[in-house]
Amino acid sequence: MKRTFVAIALAALAAAPLFAQAPQGWRERIDRSTNAQDPDAPGPVKFMAMGSGFHATNPQAAVYWNPANTATGNYTIKGTFVLQKPSNHTNYYGLVFGGSDLEGPAQKYIYFMVAQDGTWLIKHRDGENTMDVAPRAPNAAVKKPDDTGKSTNVLEVRVQADKIDYVVNGTVVHSTPKTGMTANTNGIYGIRVNHFLEVHIDNFGKS
Numbered sequence: 001m002k003r004t005f006v007a008i009a010l011a012a013l014a015a016a017p018l019f020a021q022a023p024q025g026w027r028e029r030i031d032r033s034t035n036a037q038d039p040d041a042p043g044p045v046k047f048m049a050m051g052s053g054f055h056a057t058n059p060q061a062a063v064y065w066n067p068a069n070t071a072t073g074n075y076t077i078k079g080t081f082v083l084q085k086p087s088n089h090t091n092y093y094g095l096v097f098g099g100s101d102l103e104g105p106a107q108k109y110i111y112f113m114v115a116q117d118g119t120w121l122i123k124h125r126d127g128e129n130t131m132d133v134a135p136r137a138p139n140a141a142v143k144k145p146d147d148t149g150k151s152t153n154v155l156e157v158r159v160q161a162d163k164i165d166y167v168v169n170g171t172v173v174h175s176t177p178k179t180g181m182t183a184n185t186n187g188i189y190g191i192r193v194n195h196f197l198e199v200h201i202d203n204f205g206k207s
Contacts, residue, residue: 023049025068029102031061033195038089040195053080053202056093056193063096063109065190071097071159071206072186078156079191079204083116085149090115091194094155099188110182111192112166114153118142120173122166124181133181134174141171154203159185 028047033040041059048055056064071077077097094113101107106127114120120142122133143151156167164182166174176182189206193199 023047023054023066025066026064027067027103029063029107031063033060050200051202053200053204054191055198055200056191057198058193058195061192061194063102063190063192065096065099065102065188067188069189069206070187071189074160076156076158076207077189077205078154078207080152080154080202081114082200082202083145083151083153084198084200086116086145087196089196090117090119091197092121093193093197093199094191095157095189096192097157097159097187097189098182098185099190102188102190108184109187109190110185112155112157113192113194114142114155114168116145116151118144120166120168122174122176131181133176137174139168139171139173141168141173143169 026047028045030045043059045060045062046057047064077095079095081093092113092115094111096109096111099109102109108126110122110124110133112122119136119138121136124131124133143153145151154169158165158167162178164176164178164185165172178185191201191204
């Protein structure tokens, strides 16, 4: 009995640092696949503070945000995304902005993402519906995995009075007017990582 108690106590102590690493104030919403041809991987989603940034391991897609992180008017959000290893098929990761009701049925946000095949994508979510703002397209600015299997891409969304620039590694890959699906850019900003991905995020924030 004594040995069992000691084993349990040691296990609890070992697990404690993991819980301590969870980013304070951050929330997540898992977006499970409903596509039988592209099911999720097994296992739990993990999002934790690591170093000066965050580390996401995503068997399922998820959005991560802190409700305190909001932006209005003209602003830039930015993050350095390091893909840890290639996915078994093309999956996207990147920035979320203009978010509202992220925990409810009326969730709304715009997201700008890149993938390991060198393409970028801009989408709009309204409830359970997603629509392409700009369909996936290749651009030489999007870095693909190197010989180590990693790739680093610095993503920016620059919201201005009449347009939005979408930037990868300093190159504007697309711009949209502030109309239609990208008319409302005020709200929460955060991170989205799709399934089968492990990504480290650093230098995340707003200016």
